[in-house]
Amino acid sequence: MSCILHIETSTDICSVALSENGACIFKQESTEERNHARLVAPYADEAISFADSHAIPLDAVAVSMGPGSYTGLRIGVSVAKGICYARDLKLIALPTLKVMCVPILLRDELPEDAWLCPMIDARRMEVYSCIYDRSLKEMRPICAEVITADSFKEELTEHPVYFFGDGAKKCQSLINHANAHFIEGIVPKAKHMFPLAEQAFVREHFEDVAYFEPYYLKQFVPGQPKSVLSALRKDK
Secondary structure, eight states: OOEEEEEEOSSSOEEEEEEETTEEEEEEEEOOTTOHHHHHHHHHHHHHHHHHHTTOOOOEEEEEOOSSOHHHHHHHHHHHHHHHHHHTOEEEEEOHHHHHHHHHHTOTTOOTTOEEEEEEEOSTTEEEEEEEOTTOOEEEEEEEEEOOTTTTHHHHHHSOEEEESHHHHTTTTTOOOTTEEEEOSOOOOGGGGHHHHHHHHHTTOOBOTTTOOOOOSSOOOOOOOHHHHHHHHHHO
């Protein structure tokens, strides 16, 4: 028996869900961009209140660990750790790209030899990506890379590869191969975390709440405000 609170804030979607033995009993999500700081804590409070009002004890908090939006990940992990501290709960961290594969694996038409390539937009022509087989074994490590016409040539020669996520949109015109398949509408959501979180809970794969940090992959480089950039141009 397990009740897990799930928090997903790695991209523009902010979502929180509650699962009991792998089944959804509560969820909240918003497609409003960059509103994680305003929404995720109230969503989590609603989920906890739901569990308390139904006398369902929480066992753990699962959080999407990245890669993804630096700010989104920081907010989600901070809320997750705060709840774990306050309630003395276990912390489960799930790779965001692996979470994105869950809805794809539910598709009946997926070939047995298919490889999955979730992609998250990392700005410009760069994406965060990884390749998994159908058992979610990592076949190509997580990386941040600039996509070109030569990207994934070796993998596409050997397997049908399914590309999805917001990063896949800008790659579709560059990756031209008979084995390349693009699936639209896939974004990481809290409800997609259920099977992976349940598996981690059973195997007791927990994080150290005090020391856990999001998996940013790239170092955060803050941009300059437009007013500063304008002033610099005028000085030239």
